[in-house]
Amino acid sequence: xxxxxxxxxxxxxxxxxxxxxxxxxxxxxxxxxxxxxxxxxxxxxxxxxxxxxxxxxxxxxxxxxxxxxxxxxxxxxxxxxxxxxxxxxxxxxxxxxxxxxxxxxxxxxxxxxxxxxxxxxxxxxxxxxxxxxxxxxxxxxxxxxxxxxxxxxxxxxxxxxxxxxxxxxxxxxxxxxxxxxxxxxxxxxxxxxxxxxxxxxxxxxxxxxxxxxxxxxxxxxxxxxxxxxxxxxxxxxxxxxxxxxxxxxxxxxxxxxxxxxxxxxxxxxxxxxxxxxxxxxxxxxxxxxxxxxxxxxxxxxxxxxxxxxxx
Amino acid sequence: xxxxxxxxxxxxxxxxxxxxxxxxxxxxxxxxxxxxxxxxxxxxxxxxxxxxxxxxxxxxxxxxxxxxxxxxxxxxxxxxxxxxxxxxxxxxxxxxxxxxxxxxxxxxxxxxxxxxxxxxxxxxxxxxxxxxxxxxxxxxxxxxxxxxxxxxxxxxxxxx
Numbered sequence: 001x002x003x004x005x006x007x008x009x010x011x012x013x014x015x016x017x018x019x020x021x022x023x024x025x026x027x028x029x030x031x032x033x034x035x036x037x038x039x040x041x042x043x044x045x046x047x048x049x050x051x052x053x054x055x056x057x058x059x060x061x062x063x064x065x066x067x068x069x070x071x072x073x074x075x076x077x078x079x080x081x082x083x084x085x086x087x088x089x090x091x092x093x094x095x096x097x098x099x100x101x102x103x104x105x106x107x108x109x110x111x112x113x114x115x116x117x118x119x120x121x122x123x124x125x126x127x128x129x130x131x132x133x134x135x136x137x138x139x140x141x142x143x144x145x146x147x148x149x150x151x152x153x154x155x156x157x158x159x160x161x162x163x164x165x166x167x168x169x170x171x172x173x174x175x176x177x178x179x180x181x182x183x184x185x186x187x188x189x190x191x192x193x194x195x196x197x198x199x200x201x202x203x204x205x206x207x208x209x210x211x212x213x214x215x216x217x218x219x220x221x222x223x224x225x226x227x228x229x230x231x232x233x234x235x236x237x238x239x240x241x242x243x244x245x246x247x248x249x250x251x252x253x254x255x256x257x258x259x260x261x262x263x264x265x266x267x268x269x270x271x272x273x274x275x276x277x278x279x280x281x282x283x284x285x286x287x288x289x290x291x292x293x294x295x296x297x298x299x300x301x302x303x304x305x306x307x308x309x310x311x
Numbered sequence: 312x313x314x315x316x317x318x319x320x321x322x323x324x325x326x327x328x329x330x331x332x333x334x335x336x337x338x339x340x341x342x343x344x345x346x347x348x349x350x351x352x353x354x355x356x357x358x359x360x361x362x363x364x365x366x367x368x369x370x371x372x373x374x375x376x377x378x379x380x381x382x383x384x385x386x387x388x389x390x391x392x393x394x395x396x397x398x399x400x401x402x403x404x405x406x407x408x409x410x411x412x413x414x415x416x417x418x419x420x421x422x423x424x425x426x427x428x429x430x431x432x433x434x435x436x437x438x439x440x441x442x443x444x445x446x447x448x449x450x451x452x453x454x455x456x457x458x459x460x461x462x463x464x465x466x467x468x469x470x471x
Contacts, residue, residue, distance in 0.1 A: 001442070002449045010446025013439040016430035023432040025449065041435055041451055255332035257339070259358065264339055266332055285332070285341055287358065299343070299356055299363035 002039055003046040006030045013037075015073075019066035022089055024049075024073075026061045033058030036073065038089055050092040052085070053078045061085075065119045067126055070144045074106070074116065082106045084128075086144055095142060096149040098130050105130035120167035120174060125188060127152070127174050129164045139164060139176060141188055153193040156184050168209035170216040171234060180205045183218065185234055198237045206230075210256035212263045215290050219253035219265065227251035227267055231290050240288060241295045243267055248281050263288045264298070333381040335388045336406060340366070342378045351375035353392070355406060366404060367411040370395045378402075380426070385434040387454035389414070391426045398423035401436075403454060414452060418443040 005011035011027040012034070018024075022038045032051045035058065039046035052059035052075050059075040060082075066072075070086040072095070077083075082104025084095040098105040106116060119128040130140045135154060142149035155162055157178055166177035174186045175196075183206060186193040208219030218230035218237065227250070229240040245251050249272035256265045265288070269281040288295040332341045339358060344351040349365060350373045356363040369392050370376035377399075378392040388406070393399040397416045400423065404411040417424035417440050424440040425447065431437075435453045442448075 001445065002437075002451050004445050004448055006446065006448070010441060010448060012447045013449040014428055016428045016432070016437055016439075018430070018432045021433075023430070023437055025428075027449070039437075039449065041433055041437070046449070255341075257332045257334060259334045259339065262358070264332060264334075264358070266341070282344060285339070285343070285356065285363070296360060298339075298358060298360055299354070 002041065003043050005037070005046070015062055015064045017064035017066060017071065019064075019071040020069070024064055024071050024087075024089075026064075028058065031056065034060050036061045036075070036087065036092070047089075049087055049089060052076075052092065063116050063119050063128070065121055065126055067121060067142075067144050068124060072119070072126055072142065072144060074104075076104060080104070084130075084142060084149065095144065096146045098132050098140070098149070100133055105132070117164055117167060120169060122169050122172065122174055127167055127176075127186075127188075129167075137162060137164065139174075139186065139193070152186060152188060153190040156186075156193045156195060157182055166206070166209055168211070168216075170209070170211050171214075173234065175209060175216065177206045177209070180207060182206075183232065183237055196232055196234065196237050208253060208256055210258065210263065210265075212258040212290075213261045215263075217256060217263050217288070217290070219256060221250075221252070227253040229253065229263075229265075229288055229295060240290060241292050243286070243295075245269065250278065261289065263290070267297075331379055331381060333383065333388070335381075335383055338406060340381060340388060340404075340406075344375065349373065351377045353378045353390070353404065353411065366406060367408040369402070369411065380429050382429050382431065382436065384431050384436045384452075385454045389429070389436055389452075389454065391429075393423065396421065399426070400424055401426055401438075401440075401452065414454075417441075417450070 005027050006029050008030055013025045013027045015026045024038045026034050027037045028034045033056050036049040061073045061075045063074040072086050074082050075085050080097050081102050083097055086095050117129045119126050126142050128140050129137050131137045139152040141152050163179050164176050165180050168175045176184045183196040205221040210217045216232050220228050226242045228242045230237050231240050243251055248269040250270040252268050254266050265286055266283050267286050268283040270278040271281045285298040287298050338355040340355045342351055343354050349368050352368055353366040354363050355366050376392045378390045381390045388404045391399050392402050398421050401414040403414050427439045429438045435451045437451045439447050440450045
């Protein structure tokens with residue numbers, strides 16, 4: 001144990017994030033609420049950063065991300081709501097009060113959804129989802145300075161009510177999934193933020209993005225819960241393969257891992273019980289080179305015979 | 312005994328994501344179930360079709376040990392698993408059955424230590440765990456990649 005931060009109970013360390021030669025995290029010592037701490041791995045150098053929300057209230061630091069000399073994070077000081085902050089361990093300050101007043105820039109997110117889509121850093125820019133007092137939840141960027149923190153684009157999909165569900169980097173650009181359904185690429189400018197065209201229809205969901213060499217693989221569902229691999233080079237998204245489900249009712253793809261030019265992933269087979277209840281039947285390891293023929297099952301997890309590909 | 316290692320600070324890169332599928336020393340490690348033989352256990356494959364082999368039946372018989380949260384730290388594969396004796400605790404593997412072993416029974420006996428937020432920092436694993444006395448607190452462990460498979464050597468840094 002590095003340090004018994006909360007002597008009368010657990011300090012519940014969370015959001016562990018290396019930045020330069022320090023590891024930042026959130027924890028409670030029982031006096032200050034849940035606030036920001038750092039450690040270099042030694043007991044002596046495990047320290048409280050700042051009581052951002054004064055007293056026993058918690059600023060609840062989250063979304064920690066390292067950007068050059070600063071750690072960016074989201075916290076509530078009790079006056080501004082959840083906003084973007086930065087610290088170098090000595091100086092801690094609010095970057096920008098994106099949503100003026102007591103409400104934070106996360107207002108509008110439902111409590112039953114993850115509070116934040118994880119931020120994504122590309123070189124010296126951090127991309128995140130926020131709302132100001134005028135616009136809805138939209139794509140924002142920050143270089144860690146007030147003047148360098150701005151909304152990227154109002155609504156690249158036009159009339160859709162946006163909900164950005166994934167942020168990913170591919171080929172130096174940001175890729176954002178809107179409403180679990182549409183893929184948008186951005187160079188950080190409004191004019192350079194475009195929907196990626198697709199050459200298939202009837203996709204139901206996009207829930208995973210993984211870069212393998214010069215291809216961006218997209219895990220999704222096609223026709224109900226059919227686990228499907230798509231790919232894109234940034235100009236067009238194509239369907240690689242809809243994996244067979246045999247006698248099961250559906251499949252999901254997860255744990256995408258790159259090894260050289262190959263994508264390895266897990267496929268979990270699902271059994272339908274009711275609309276809200278899909279039981280897991282088993283999982284298998286697959287690999288893909290981005291072609292239908294080159295997408296094969298490496299090993300089986302359940303003793304099951306599958307039908308023909310529906311590629 | 313405390314797992315704790317103090318090292319010279321180094322610049323670290325991005326934190327690898329937690330996966331139940333990970334590439335380590337030329338093999339892919341994953342968890343899978345053969346309910347008729349082993350239950351959900353640690354496997355590895357060379358990536359060829361049918362090339363998967365079980366690394367160790369950590370929880371003997373058809374019960375699941377359910378390995379999770381794979382992470383490579385200082386050239387060692389670390390993960391949490393429940394062997395049915397110690398509860399879910401931190402384990403380490405070099406890919407062999409003999410080299411797959413418990414790092415430390417942080418919460419002694421059959422209780423689990425509730426390991427969370429496993430993060431690589433300066434060749435250490437830093438994580439949150441409950442030893443049953445102090446509640447959920449911050450822990451660190453530095454695997455020694457040059458050590459032999461001797462049990463004490465695995466905890467070389469823990470006794471410092």
